[in-house]
Amino acid sequence: MSEEVVARTVCGSQSERSEIIFPADANALGNLFGGRLMQYIDLVGAMAASRHARAVTVTASMDHLDFVAPVHVGDLLILKASVNRAFKTSMEVGVKAMVEDVRRNRLRHVSSAYLTYVAMDMTGQKLVVPQVIPETEHQKRRYEDAGRRREMRAGETLRKKEMRALLSEEWHI
Numbered sequence: 001m002s003e004e005v006v007a008r009t010v011c012g013s014q015s016e017r018s019e020i021i022f023p024a025d026a027n028a029l030g031n032l033f034g035g036r037l038m039q040y041i042d043l044v045g046a047m048a049a050s051r052h053a054r055a056v057t058v059t060a061s062m063d064h065l066d067f068v069a070p071v072h073v074g075d076l077l078i079l080k081a082s083v084n085r086a087f088k089t090s091m092e093v094g095v096k097a098m099v100e101d102v103r104r105n106r107l108r109h110v111s112s113a114y115l116t117y118v119a120m121d122m123t124g125q126k127l128v129v130p131q132v133i134p135e136t137e138h139q140k141r142r143y144e145d146a147g148r149r150r151e152m153r154a155g156e157t158l159r160k161k162e163m164r165a166l167l168s169e170e171w172h173i
Contacts (some may be wrong), residue, residue, distance in 0.1 A: 049117035085146035
């Protein structure tokens, strides 16, 4: 990070993406493929992370992805992303996906996810990212929740690392 900025507000990097769902995006039942929704979630999350870091970001993890309701062919999908909290070189971004009923002017929640992004320079080295300044009560709650989720992720990462160390070379057979 070349600038002297050490913190940024949540609203300064919030991102939104809209998609109309076409048959090529759907399964045999006419519902959006889960993997395609994950792609859209990752893209809008990366936009928010890159705006916050003012750098290229890479996806480190996607967790707590909830598919709440199906998205159908013809639906207008709206995805919104916010940086919940920044750590040293990583950021947790929350993404909410909704379907807009344009005739009734209503939104229906269809999915939510938390993703972790790492800021990188053009040589692939990690960059220190600005901290997050939560301003609203909602942003403050998300900020605190992100700290708890980070602790849980760290514990799970350690557990998986220890488990992999115990596996023999033939574990995949």
